[in-house]
Amino acid sequence: DIQLTQSPSFLSASVGDRVTITCRASQVITNYLAWYQQKPGKAPKLLIYYASTLQSGVPSRFSGSRSGTEFTLTISSLQPEDFATYYCQQLNTDPFTFGPGTKVDIK
Amino acid sequence: EVQLLESGGGLVQPGGSLRLSCAASGFTFTTYAMSWVRQAPGRGLEWVSAISGSGDRTEYAGSVKGRFTISRDNSKNTLYLQMNSLRAEDTAVYYCAKGGRTIFGEALDYWGQGTLGTVSS
Numbered sequence: 001d002i003q004l005t006q007s008p009s010f011l012s013a014s015v016g017d018r019v020t021i022t023c024r025a026s027q028v029i030t031n032y033l034a035w036y037q038q039k040p041g042k043a044p045k046l047l048i049y050y051a052s053t054l055q056s057g058v059p060s061r062f063s064g065s066r067s068g069t070e071f072t073l074t075i076s077s078l079q080p081e082d083f084a085t086y087y088c089q090q091l092n093t094d095p096f097t098f099g100p101g102t103k104v105d106i107k
Numbered sequence: 108e109v110q111l112l113e114s115g116g117g118l119v120q121p122g123g124s125l126r127l128s129c130a131a132s133g134f135t136f137t138t139y140a141m142s143w144v145r146q147a148p149g150r151g152l153e154w155v156s157a158i159s160g161s162g163d164r165t166e167y168a169g170s171v172k173g174r175f176t177i178s179r180d181n182s183k184n185t186l187y188l189q190m191n192s193l194r195a196e197d198t199a200v201y202y203c204a205k206g207g208r209t210i211f212g213e214a215l216d217y218w219g220q221g222t223l224g225t226v227s228s
Contacts, residue, residue: 001169034214036152043202043221044144044152049214087152091212094166096142098152 002027002090004099012107019075021102023088028069032092035064035073038101039084047086048073078104109133109217111203116222123193125224129186129203137161137181140206142215143188145199155201156188157210166210171197193226200224 003026013019023033031051036044046055048064051071061076075082083106088099115127129141143155156177157166165177176189186203200221207213 032212036215038152043218044215045218046214046216049216055214055216089152089154089214091214094157094210095168096154096157096166098144098154101151 001095002029002093002097004088004090004097006086006088006099006102009100009102011102011104013078013104014107015078015080017078017107019078019082019104021073021086021104023071023073023099025069025071025090027093029090029092031066032090033064033066033071034089034091035062036087036089037082037084038087044087109205111205111217111219113201113203113219113222116201116224118225118227119193120228121194121226123226124189124191125193127188127190127201127203127222127224129188129219131184131186131203131205134205136179136184138208140208140210140213141177141179141186142204142206143177143186144202144204144215144218145197146202146221147196147199150199153199157206158186159210160208164210190224193224195226198224198226 035048038044051066052064085103112130142157158177174192178187202221203219204215205217
């Protein structure tokens with residue numbers, strides 16, 4: 001199975017901060033990586049697909065990039081509604097594994 | 108508006124069975140792959156299973172292969188997950204999610220609100 005590791009696992013930040021979350025895949029997955037946001041008690045929400053394509057309706061402060069098997073989610077200016085847990089998922093090879101998550105908390 | 112509504116969760120004893128349903132609306136159901144994703148209490152997301160739009164291809168996580176069966180009834184716009192030989196570690200909120208036109212490569216763009224399945228004696 002393809003393993004995804006996320007770093008950091010926890011991040012404390014302030015409103016207005018630039019935030020970067022990294023997801024590393026254990027094998028090549030081309031661009032078949034998605035990013036989701038989940039708030040407590042809610043279903044996940046798709047933010048980014050194909051590594052860097054912004055889902056319709058998602059604010060442009062969210063962006064994604066890829067370098068080999070390393071993927072990055074960037075929030076350019078953190079807003080109060082962005083405090084949540086973020087997950088990456090690879091869709092290249094089944095099982096379509098998720099990363100362990102990165103919780104973004106208020107500093 | 109895309110809507111996914113799960114049902115069928117509940118309390119079951121170890122070794123028992125549950126059948127989850129997900130009623131879909133707001134899109135052409137037969138065109139899209141569908142998945143089940145679960146989340147144990149206080150834990151991260153775990154992909155469970157996926158099925159193609161026509162239902163002719165299915166994929167499973169190793170942890171559920173041989174015990175769970177995904178299926179769909181395109182005439183009823185409904186996705187199912189039959190869960191047998193349940194274990195305590197299957198306790199989770201189960202989400203259904205809409206995929207793309209193929210199982211592979213396509214992210215999950217709409218999710219239901221989830222249904223809780225609890226396995227306990």
